[in-house]
Amino acid sequence: MGQALCICSRGAITIDNKKYYFVQKLDEGGFSYVDLVEGAKDGRFYALKRILCHDRQARQEAQTEVEMHQMFNHHNILSLVAYAFVDSGGKTEAWLILPYIRKGTLWSVLEKLRDKGSLMPENQILKIFSGICSGLKAIHDKGYAHRDLKPTNVLLDEGDRPVLMDLGSMNCARIEVRGSREAMTVQDWAAQRCTISYRAPELFNVESHCIIDERTDIWSLGCVLYCMMMLEGPYDMIFQKGDSVALAVQNPVTIPPTCRGWTMKLKHLSF
Incomplete structure (x- = not known):
């Protein structure tokens, strides 16, 4: 496990004997914060994700997120540069140093297009979609599922290479549900960790005896497309x-009436 040595007065942190300077805040969620930092030695920008671990379960979830990042070395899955668990003032935070992708998320790109009244070109859609499929396949091949695939969890680099991020909801692809209690546990977990408008139908009302598998990601993938x-x-x-x-x-x-032409194109797509 990485070691965090300090947060000094100059607004810097040291993880694994490497110093990073704070530049600015990037994002903030319910229990996590993302800052832009600069490596003191290499001058490169990185994203520092700080996860507040309010109890033992939250710490284990953060540890799982770290392990998920470490499991993959794939150009369509966000890598982990360094990490540390920091105890301060009776609280624990997980610090993850991740590559900084300047262009931002797929959702931010789509929002800009919508503001301009434009659509994403078909060839760009296919390129991005193919890359997302490639990253998702790598996850499924390892026996895991992402469980929270959505446009805000896909980064795009300058060449439109999609990179899957936010691996905190990942778990084993195949979940065997045996009984109503287990079904309710899975359903409650999905309500907390799987974004509602991209959540697969089987996660809304989990049956008492069923198998939840990686097909939940395929539903989300269709919603992203x-x-x-x-x-x-x-x-x-x-x-x-x-x-x-x-x-x-x-x-x-x-399908909205103004977009009926897409329906015919989708019938001819194969991936």
Whole structure:
């Protein structure tokens, strides 16, 4: 495990004997923060993800996220540069040093297109989608599932190479549910860790005896493809309106009238 030595007055941290200077905040979530940092020796920018571990379970979840990053060496999955668990003031934080990808997330790119009234070109969609499939296949080949695939969890570099990130919800691809108690446990976990508008139908009402597997990612993958085509996910508006996404996913997706041409193109796609 990496060691964090200090946060000094100059706004720097040292992990594994390498110093990083704070530059600016990038993002903030419920229990995590992402800062832009600069390596003191190499001058390169990195993303520092700080995860607040409020109890033993949260620390184990952060440790699992670290292990998931370390498991893969794939150009479509975000790598881990260094990490450390830091105890300060009775609290524990996990610090993850990750590559910084300047262009940002797939969602941020789609938002800019929507603001300009433009659509993503078909060849760009296919290139990004193919890369996402490649990263997802690498995860599935190891016997795991991402469980929270969505446009905000896909980074894009300057060459439109997609990189899957936020591996904190990953777990074994195949989950055998035996009984109503286990079903409720899986369902509650999914409600906390799997974004509702990209969540597979079988995770809304988990059956008492069933097998949940990596096909949940394939559902999310389809929602991501739809979002690249339409600039919004198939269930985003339903969620924003406060309507039931759990009910909506039981019915076929409706293609907007202005986008009917995509339907014919999708029938001819093969990956």
